[in-house]
Amino acid sequence: MNSLLLSVAAVLSNFAASGMDHTPLDALLKAYVSDSLVDYNGLKENRAALDRYLEEAGNITLPTFQGWSQNDQLAFLINVYNASTLQLIIDGYPVDSIKSLGSFISSPWDKKSVLLFGKKVSLDTLEHKIIRKNYAEPRIHFALVCAALGCPSLRGEAYLGDALDAQLDDQTRSFLNTPEKNRLDREKKVLWLSPIFKWYRSDFEATSNSLNAFVAPYMDAPDTAKNLEGFELSFTDYDWALNDQAKGSK
Numbered sequence: 223m224n225s226l227l228l229s230v231a232a233v234l235s236n237f238a239a240s241g242m243d244h245t246p247l248d249a250l251l252k253a254y255v256s257d258s259l260v261d262y263n264g265l266k267e268n269r270a271a272l273d274r275y276l277e278e279a280g281n282i283t284l285p286t287f288q289g290w291s292q293n294d295q296l297a298f299l300i301n302v303y304n305a306s307t308l309q310l311i312i313d314g315y316p317v318d319s320i321k322s323l324g325s326f327i328s329s330p331w332d333k334k335s336v337l338l339f340g341k342k343v344s345l346d347t348l349e350h351k352i353i354r355k356n357y358a359e360p361r362i363h364f365a366l367v368c369a370a371l372g373c374p375s376l377r378g379e380a381y382l383g384d385a386l387d388a389q390l391d392d393q394t395r396s397f398l399n400t401p402e403k404n405r406l407d408r409e410k411k412v413l414w415l416s417p418i419f420k421w422y423r424s425d426f427e428a429t430s431n432s433l434n435a436f437v438a439p440y441m442d443a444p445d446t447a448k449n450l451e452g453f454e455l456s457f458t459d460y461d462w463a464l465n466d467q468a469k470g471s472k
Contacts, residue, residue: 240290240291240294240383241290241291241294241295241297241298241383242278242279242282242294242298244297244298244301244380244381244382245380246271246274246275247272247275247301247305247380248379248380249271250265250271250272250275250305251376251377251378251379251380252378252379255376255377255378256378256467258375258376258465259465259466259467260308260311260369260376260465260466260467261467261468262311262312262315262316262464262466262467262468263315263467263468265308265312266312266315269309269312272305272308272309272312273309275305276302276305276306276309276337277337279298279301279302279305279337279338280302280336280337280338280339280340281337281340282298282339283339283340284339287339290383291383292357293383293384293386293387294383295357295383296353296357296359296362296381296383296386297380297381297382297383297386298383299348299352299353299357300353300362300365300366300381301380301381302336302338302348303336303345303348303349303353303366304365304366304367304376306335306336306337306345306348307320307345307367307368307369308369309335310323310330310333310335310345310369311323311369311464316468317464318463318464319370319462319463319464320368320369320370320462320464321462329346330345331344331345331346331349331368332344332346333345336348338352349366353366354425358428358429359390360422360425360426360428360429360436361390361391361393361394362390363418363422363425364390364393364394364396364397365377365381365389365390365393367465369464369465370460370461370462370463370464370465371461371462371463371464371465372403372416372417372459372460372461372462373465374393374396374397374418375393375396375397375400376465377389377393391440394440395440395442397416398437398440398441399440399441399442402458403416403458404416404437404441404458405458406441406450406453410454411452411453411454412453412454412455412456413433413434413437413450413453413454413455413456414456414457414458415433415437415455415456415457415458416457416458416460417457417458417459417460418460419433419437419457420457432451433455434450434451434453434455435450435451437450438450
């Protein structure tokens with residue numbers, strides 16, 4: 223009996239160490255995200271599963287979280303950020319931009335709208351004081367989605383620890399090959415990048431010598447040189463309009 227109990231305990235321990243089950247969020251993303259746009263009307267009408275997922279995620283204890291692998295931790299935090307942003311939008315929907323959910327004295331990212339480890343924190347706290355502070359992974363900027371058309375696309379599946387590296391690489395490549403956000407002007411030798419690279423430049427340069435060096439391996443433009451150091455940097459405009467299926471992309 224003791225050996226059986228030990229076997230059961232080992233199985234449960236291994237399950238806990240593998241992180242949270244993100245299947246409910248995965249199903250929601252598959253149902254309501256298409257071509258990087260969100261069916262906020264449909265999601266709002268059927269929000270119970272999203273609310274339940276976030277409640278369960280928010281009640282994960284810090285010791286439990288700390289027992290997970292780094293990839294499981296980061297996948298969990300990215301999923302909570304994106305799911306909480308969806309919840310924030312449908313709480314105020316219809317809305318033209320996430321920025322409209324702020325006020326004169328605070329932004330929507332300052333609201334304590336995220337349940338994490340049993341208490342409410344803001345999206346800014348989750349992104350800057352937890353994710354960016356504790357995980358030296360610049361590719362998170364292509365996974366965290368602020369519900370704007372200028373953002374990277376919201377992935378139509380949940381992030382998972384054992385697939386995280388491939389998912390982040392795919393997000394980075396996809397974003398960098400979206401011409402209205404990032405592109406090369408070979409004739410003028412100009413590298414046009416999203417303002418995300420300006421806002422978080424230090425994150426990218428912490429793992430690469432320059433922005434040019436960071437983006438080069440991910441850009442699929444014809445005859446792209448792996449060394450883009452000779453290209454001048456310029457930044458594209460950021461579109462804050464909501465990534466809403468009902469309105470379509472611009």
